[in-house]
Amino acid sequence: MIVLKSPAEIALMRTANGIVAEVLQVLAERLCPGMTTLELDRMAEEAIRQRGAEPAFKGYQEYRYTLCTSVNSVVVHGLPDTSELAEGDIVSIDCGVRYQGWHGDHAWTFIVGDTTSPTARTLMRVTEEALLLGIDQMRIGQRLYDVSAAIQRHVEGHEFSIVRDYVGHGVGRALHEEPQVPNFGTPGTGPRLLAGMVLALEPMVNEGTAKVKLLPDGWTVVTADGKLSAHFEHSVAVTEQGPLILSKV
Numbered sequence: 655m656i657v658l659k660s661p662a663e664i665a666l667m668r669t670a671n672g673i674v675a676e677v678l679q680v681l682a683e684r685l686c687p688g689m690t691t692l693e694l695d696r697m698a699e700e701a702i703r704q705r706g707a708e709p710a711f712k713g714y715q716e717y718r719y720t721l722c723t724s725v726n727s728v729v730v731h732g733l734p735d736t737s738e739l740a741e742g743d744i745v746s747i748d749c750g751v752r753y754q755g756w757h758g759d760h761a762w763t764f765i766v767g768d769t770t771s772p773t774a775r776t777l778m779r780v781t782e783e784a785l786l787l788g789i790d791q792m793r794i795g796q797r798l799y800d801v802s803a804a805i806q807r808h809v810e811g812h813e814f815s816i817v818r819d820y821v822g823h824g825v826g827r828a829l830h831e832e833p834q835v836p837n838f839g840t841p842g843t844g845p846r847l848l849a850g851m852v853l854a855l856e857p858m859v860n861e862g863t864a865k866v867k868l869l870p871d872g873w874t875v876v877t878a879d880g881k882l883s884a885h886f887e888h889s890v891a892v893t894e895q896g897p898l899i900l901s902k903v
């Protein structure tokens with residue numbers, strides 16, 4: 655069952671997601687070569703608690719961190735650790751919070767330092783554009799897989815590949831709600847979108863093969879060929895006025 659949210663509930667989710675957006679902004683300002691992802695994790699937890707919210711990933715299926723930090727060939731769910739970020743790395747920082755019982759979930763891929771490879775830049779640009787094209791489909795009367803197909807079409811049109819094994823999701827009182835939101839699909843199919851649906855769209859896009867591997871730590875997902883991956887996520891509400899991106903400052 656897809657739980658619809660009232661305008662008042664969407665306003666609370668806007669606050670929760672706004673907190674995540676602020677936290678990512680703080681981290682982006684501090685991100686630099688030599689910093690560790692565990693340091694980012696500590697900063698994020700502090701920034702979340704300062705804002706009256708709590709980390710949502712910590713404790714979720716025994717996950718132990720505030721963030722998922724996915725560097726270069728890590729697709730998603732990278733574990734913060736003490737290894738240092740280097741100039742030119744790309745890192746997806748994924749952050750979830752709970753605020754007054756409602757969840758915010760938002761991720762962005764950043765460049766460490768000032769320079770990275772042209773391929774990394776293009777991969778990031780195309781993934782962000784695909785997310786925005788998916789969001790633009792989140793209108794009353796459209797079908798869910800219109801969203802999925804818009805993302806897929808843009809990514810594959812640029813010769814990159816869409817990860818199949820992990821998908822976006824509904825978000826609300828629970829971090830993960832129905833429906834699952836694949837980043838690939840057949841347009842004109844799937845449930846009709848209704849006002850009050852809130853979806854976390856999160857395309858994961860690989861430079862090379864779409865195939866991924868799960869590392870023995872049980873969390874870290876990497877590309878099977880060791881090539882780059884990018885990940886951008888917004889939590890978005892379907893409203894009478896069109897799509898409303900909740901995860902913005």
Ligand code: MF3
Pocket residue numbers: 710711712714715717722731748749750759760761823887
């Ligand atoms: N945004 C990711 C997701 O929705 C992060 C989940 S991390 C977990 O799957 F630790 F909470 F599982």
Ligand code: CO
Pocket residue numbers: 759760822823854856887
């Ligand atoms: Co998510």
